[in-house]
């Protein structure tokens with residue numbers, strides 16, 4: 001029984017559940033979507049919060065450029081390129097026997113500086129905001145000063161009195177760990193059993209305390225939260241509920257609008273933009289989608305992509321149960337090789353915020369992710385981690401299901417590649433071999 005109803009009754013209400021339970025790849029269209037202007041009005045989040053986040057990242061840019069030399073060229077702004085992948089487009093068309101008349105673009109968050117994944121957006125932003133708040137309260141700095149000063153030793157000494165903690169399957173831990181350690185915080189990452197050894201090793205090398213749990217992701221988060229709450233000097237980064245993470249991700253919206261304009265890609269009524277975002281707990285794709293809706297309104301159509309074994313956001317939004325339901329309730333095992341996407345229960349905050357804004361969700365098997373991983377290497381020589389391929393079947397899904405505008409030659413399909421550059425070469429080679437197999 002799930003909320004007083006049997007699985008059979010839930011299937012009668014939502015027939016797509018049958019296929020979801022059978023772990024088929026499905027596309028679900030969100031019936032609650034509204035016109036953007038109306039959809040954004042009643043939310044608990046606001047445009048000014050995103051603007052504030054963008055300004056804060058701008059204030060920190062001189063510091064970032066100073067302490068992470070790989071960001072010098074972008075003046076301390078942490079941003080990724082948009083790349084056309086025409087050979088991959090051909091490969092997709094012939095593999096799926098589908099006609100893809102629009103433009104296919106890859107948003108390469110795998111190449112984001114500092115931590116090589118989408119978590120370099122929200123994760124780093126939350127740490128910077130916390131550092132700024134502490135430093136201003138202490139009278140160490142004002143918003144008018146040059147934030148290069150955060151690199152001074154006195155700041156590091158000050159931050160060493162404070163702690164930051166996070167529960168993570170990997171990439172969030174990398175972002176929070178690297179940024180916090182650089183500022184001088186004492187930082188602990190609580191990691192689940194499925195986290196990769198190289199991620200733990202890398203964090204420990206940077207002076208981060210890594211605590212390992214035999215259980216899954218939510219256990220690591222709960223335990224981390226419990227320990228942090230008992231310590232007033234500790235700030236816990238809450239992957240499921242954090243507004244700061246969300247706003248850090250949302251800054252991507254306006255920046256993408258500028259990038260598309262620069263490369264001459266038009267987005268308007270006749271030129272729809274379809275965006276496909278891999279989804280775990282939801283903060284990353286949710287924040288980005290919110291930023292995109294603010295930037296492009298009704299002309300952008302955002303879809304979340306989840307593994308067939310872990311469609312927590314799809315089930316949460318479709319049933320309206322959000323974080324009161326887990327994929328386990330419907331007999332799914334939440335087992336996937338897609339790091340960051342093995343999440344059984346989605347963020348309730350994100351699911352509710354997305355109700356009026358999200359076009360839909362679809363699922364993808366691990367098998368498909370690995371075979372597309374190999375194809376992307378063969379065609380474009382771009383190495384991603386498996387989860388980052390989840391967006392790649394989005395254009396196929398929307399076109400095969402005749403979603404309005406998807407088949408237009410004026411359409412732009414943008415696949416959000418969420419991670420890859422921190423993954424050691426041997427791991428990437430093993431992923432490639434798996435794709436070959």
Ligand SMILES: *Cc1c(COP(=O)(O)O)cnc(C)c1O
Nearest residue numbers: 171280281282283284340418419
């Ligand atoms: C974290 C992550 C996601 C999903 O982000 P959520 O905020 O957990 O939904 C997708 N891809 C990669 C590579 C990630 O690390």
